[in-house]
Structure formats: structure tokens, C-alpha cells
Amino acid sequence: MxxxxxxxxxxxxxxxxxxxxxxxxxxxxxxxxxxxxxxxxxxxxxxxxxxxGFVNAHSHAFQRGLRGMAETFPQKSGNFWVWRDEMYRLVGELGPERFHDVCVQCFREMLRCGITTVGEFHYFHHDETCGGFAFDELVLSAARHAGIRIVLLNACYMTGDIGQPLEGGQRRFGSVSYEQFIENVERIDTLLDGDTQRQGLVAHSIRAVPIDDIVRLHAYASKRSMVLHMHVEEQQREIDMCLLHHKMRPMELLIERMPFGREFTAVHCTHTDPGDMTQFINRGANICICPLTEANLGDGISAAAKMWADGGAICLGTDSNNRIDMLEEMRLLEYGQRLRHEGRGVFKGRGGSVAEGLMRCATEVGARSLNIDTGxxxxxxxxxxxxxxxxxxxxxxxxxxxxxxxxxxxxxxxxxxxxxxxxxxxx
Ligand SMILES: [Zn+2]
CATH class of the missing domain: 2.30.40.10 (Urease, subunit C, domain 1)
Known part of the structure; x- marks a missing residue:
């Protein structure tokens, strides 16, 4: 040809x-x-x-199935953890066919708004029997169906909270051991379509993976030139729990224990301590911010203006996929900081152009975070x-x-x- x-x-x-x-x-x-x-x-x-094409560095495609739900609040206060119960309810309802359909729908919507690569942070591994890893193949199949480039960010998930067993819907995410997880990663390697599919690794969060295993995952990923992504400090409660168990904040613990650099991406960093963030940025690692989801879940507004001013590599993710529009994510990233700081012109790029700065977040930095030749x-x-x-x-x-x-x-x-x-x- x-x-x-x-x-x-x-x-x-x-x-x-x-x-x-x-x-x-x-x-x-x-x-x-x-x-x-x-x-x-x-x-x-x-x-x-x-x-x-835009690079969406953080997505949970199946959560597209929650659209139109979890927005009425008859009794309980609506916070992240109540929303998570709704998400677990969805998990309980999704069989293989519907899971595949929801993922295809989600990836098609991404393409229609110019997202050509998705970093799919995938932790929903098992069907109703909670065995096997059949849903991993379904995600790859859905991406192929839709025609989107995917980096399957394959997630290790072992505990319900620090030191706690998995419960309810979480059982469909779990790996019984680090070894079982790696065995499946190596199986997935053989199933990837070489042109449009890659694999990266994930430690879901400090809540879901013991710190020693996070460090092992990072060493394994580094040896194989794979990226490692992790949810970090989206909610204050995660920091409080970590302080209780480890006497350190999650980011502080990662800096102390893990020799990471640009192959690592921390997702959210909504409540990260400024000193920890300075060290994180100095190591050249990436921060993925998900403005629409963080706003929807009431997470809080990160110190992204300071991260950007300090040279932080900020990329964007559509996360819960309640609304999929990369241009909207870019604007909200900037507007959240304008509202917080009562000033304009935060993500300035070349010649002081904010649009240029935001464009880089939505393309080049996303590609850096996923380590692929695009953007x-x-x-x-x-x-x-x-x-x-x-x-x-x-x-x-x-x-x-x-x-x-x-x-x-x-x-x-x-x-x-x-x-x-x-x-x-x-x-
Ligand atoms: Zn997420």
C-alpha cells in the first residue's frame, strides 16, 4: 500500500x-x-x-453505566463514599455482555470527542463467579470494536481498605496474591493487538494494595519499561487512614519507599501536601487530573496552579465518564483554578496562551504518562x-x-x- x-x-x-x-x-x-x-x-x-488526537490518561469505561444515576439525594448525604456504594451496585449488575456493550459505548463517545488514546485504569477483572480474568479481554475487545488506541492499565487490587479483606462488589476486582496478578499480566501480554494496544500497570491505591506489593509492582514495571499508575490522595479519608497505619501520608510513603520517575503517574493528588508535591514533581513523575469527575464527586480542588508553575507534568482523564468531552475537561481544569485563586491565566503555555498550555495537557503530557508515540x-x-x-x-x-x-x-x-x-x- x-x-x-x-x-x-x-x-x-x-x-x-x-x-x-x-x-x-x-x-x-x-x-x-x-x-x-x-x-x-x-x-x-x-x-x-x-x-x-487527545490522550485520555485515566478512565474507568464501565462507570459509563452509571450515567443518569447517583444524582438524587433523598436521605444520606451525598459524598464520594456514598457514590462508591452506587458504583459497587452497578458492578453487581454487570454481566459480560452488558459490560462489553457499556465499554464499547464509552470508547465510541471518546472517539467522537477527539480522544484517540485511552489509558483504561482497569480493575474490574472478574465475572459473577469472581474467578478468572475474563473482563480484561472484554475491555481489549471493546477497544478494538470501537477503534480506539488503548493502554490497558491493568490494576492490582488486593484489600478493601488498608489491611482489610475485600467485601461485596470488591471481590470482582481482587487478586488473591501478587504472583497471581503478575501471571495474568503476562497472559494479557499475549492477547494485545500490537498496533493499537499496550499494557501498563496499576496499583489501585494505598487502600487496595499493601505498600510492599506496590514497591514490587513498580520494580516489575520498571524492569519491563511499563508505566505505573495509581490513585493518590483523592480523598482526605485516604490520607487519614494511611497516617493511622503507616504514620505517613500516601504520597510521603511512596516517595520514601519507591524510586519512581517519569514512568509513574499519580491520579488526582487533590489533597497532596505541598512539600510532598514538590518532591514528586522534582522526580519528573506525572499528575493526572480529572476535572469533571472530581467536581462531580465533590473531591475538592487540587493545587494544580502551583503544580503547573513548578513545571509539573499534568495530564487529563475522564475518569468516571459521566460526561465525556476533552475540551470541557481542559476548560474546567483552568476554571477551577481561576475560581480558587480569583485570577485568570493559570495554565499558560507558549506566548502566555492558556489554550496552548491546556492543549499540551490533553495531548503530549497524556502520551508521556502512557509512554506511547502520540500527542x-x-x-x-x-x-x-x-x-x-x-x-x-x-x-x-x-x-x-x-x-x-x-x-x-x-x-x-x-x-x-x-x-x-x-x-x-x-x-
Ligand atoms: Zn479513577
Whole structure:
């Protein structure tokens, strides 16, 4: 098959839109050349702009099944832990078929809003018998069905809380031992589609994995050049429980025990101590913030402005998938901090552009967190691109200089016309 050459009116390159660029895609689904001139385009997209596909660094696809629920509060106070009971109720109801359908639906919605890669933080391993790891294959199958690139972030989950046995719905997440978990990781390796599927590892949280096993997981992941993700300090209660058992905060304990660097991503860090965060950032690790979910669950607002100012690598996740729109996640990341600090212009990127800074969070940093070649339109990268309809009413009035800001601050996914993953048009 000969190379394809895609040319839109405008292509997003190095933080700005350039005209007349041709993006050449090889038979391997990767970009082989970006530049002006050369061979005539095989696909000329007029009235369109090309941007890199978004990277969703944190998702639990099955939680899409909770949409429309858990938003009425007749008696109990509505907090994270009450919401978690609702989520466990959903877990009890999901058989293999419905689980697969919900995941496909969720991944399709992601593609339609320009997400070309999902980091699926997957802990729901077992069917109703609580044995085997059949649901791992279902997630991979759902991603293949939808056409999305996936990094299956395979989660170890061993305790109900620190030192506590698994209970109820949690039994469908559990590994009986570290060894059993690793055995399954190695089985999953053989099931991955080499072009669009990778595996990373997860220690679900300090609540769900003993610290010694978290350290072992990290060593195993590092040896195999896999990324490691973990929920860290989303809720104050997690910090209190950890202080009680370990006399340290979760992040403090991880810094003390685990020699991590850029391969590690801590998800949320909503209540992380400023001193711990400085050490975390100095090690080059990533922070994944999930603005819509954190707002929905009433988690709190993280110190993301300070993280960004200190050079923290911040990426984004749709987490509970109650609402899926990456442009909205980007805006809420910025707006949460504006509301907190009563000031504007937090995630400033090149030339002081907030849209450019937020774009990097939603693309390049996500790719860094998942360790995959995507997140920018450049030679060697996967051809994961999104086509923006420049005639969409939401964009009316755009100029070359204002286009990115109009997109990030004024649009929803309705302006997205097509989506390409690894050189294939999937939407
Ligand atoms: Zn999560």
C-alpha cells in the first residue's frame, strides 16, 4: 500500500496552526513526514483544521453505566463514599455482555470527542463467579470494536481498605496474591493487538494494595519499561487512614519507599501536601487530573496552579465518564483554578496562551504518562489526528491567531468532523 498524504487548510504544529502542510502516513499507521510541498495530497480536507488526537490518561469505561444515576439525594448525604456504594451496585449488575456493550459505548463517545488514546485504569477483572480474568479481554475487545488506541492499565487490587479483606462488589476486582496478578499480566501480554494496544500497570491505591506489593509492582514495571499508575490522595479519608497505619501520608510513603520517575503517574493528588508535591514533581513523575469527575464527586480542588508553575507534568482523564468531552475537561481544569485563586491565566503555555498550555495537557503530557508515540503531529508518531470543521457555527469569527483559543474556550465536541487512529478513519 502506498503512503497516504493528508492536507487540511490548517495543521497544528509546535503550538500554532500552519497552512499548506502535508501529513504523510505510512503503511505502518505512523506519520512519516510533515511539511509543505512534496507529493500531491491523496486526501484534501478543505474547510478543516487538523489537530493531534487527545490522550485520555485515566478512565474507568464501565462507570459509563452509571450515567443518569447517583444524582438524587433523598436521605444520606451525598459524598464520594456514598457514590462508591452506587458504583459497587452497578458492578453487581454487570454481566459480560452488558459490560462489553457499556465499554464499547464509552470508547465510541471518546472517539467522537477527539480522544484517540485511552489509558483504561482497569480493575474490574472478574465475572459473577469472581474467578478468572475474563473482563480484561472484554475491555481489549471493546477497544478494538470501537477503534480506539488503548493502554490497558491493568490494576492490582488486593484489600478493601488498608489491611482489610475485600467485601461485596470488591471481590470482582481482587487478586488473591501478587504472583497471581503478575501471571495474568503476562497472559494479557499475549492477547494485545500490537498496533493499537499496550499494557501498563496499576496499583489501585494505598487502600487496595499493601505498600510492599506496590514497591514490587513498580520494580516489575520498571524492569519491563511499563508505566505505573495509581490513585493518590483523592480523598482526605485516604490520607487519614494511611497516617493511622503507616504514620505517613500516601504520597510521603511512596516517595520514601519507591524510586519512581517519569514512568509513574499519580491520579488526582487533590489533597497532596505541598512539600510532598514538590518532591514528586522534582522526580519528573506525572499528575493526572480529572476535572469533571472530581467536581462531580465533590473531591475538592487540587493545587494544580502551583503544580503547573513548578513545571509539573499534568495530564487529563475522564475518569468516571459521566460526561465525556476533552475540551470541557481542559476548560474546567483552568476554571477551577481561576475560581480558587480569583485570577485568570493559570495554565499558560507558549506566548502566555492558556489554550496552548491546556492543549499540551490533553495531548503530549497524556502520551508521556502512557509512554506511547502520540500527542503531536510529527514524524514517527502514530497517525492519530482529529479534523476540526472550520465552518462550524461555534467557531465563527476565527482567525489563525484565535483559532486554538476559540476551540478550547468556545467549543464542544460538535466541531469535530472526523477522527483518525493509526491512519484509519474511525469516526
Ligand atoms: Zn479513577
Amino acid at each position: 502506498s503512503d497516504r498524504i493528508i492536507e487540511a487548510d490548517w495543521t497544528y504544529l509546535d503550538g500554532q496552526f500552519e497552512a499548506g502542510l502535508r501529513v504523510q502516513v505510512g503503511a505502518d499507521g505512523r506519520i512519516s513526514r510533515v511539511g509543505s510541498g512534496g507529493d500531491e495530497p491523496t486526501e484534501r480536507l478543505s474547510g478543516c483544521a487538523l489537530i493531534p 503531536s503531529i510529527a514524524p514517527g508518531q502514530h497517525a492519530d489526528v482529529v479534523v476540526i470543521d472550520l465552518n462550524a457555527p461555534q467557531l465563527a469569527g476565527w482567525t489563525r491567531e484565535s483559532l486554538l483559543t476559540s476551540l478550547v474556550f468556545g467549543c464542544d465536541a460538535g466541531v469535530i468532523k472526523n477522527v483518525c487512529v493509526g491512519g484509519n478513519w474511525v469516526f
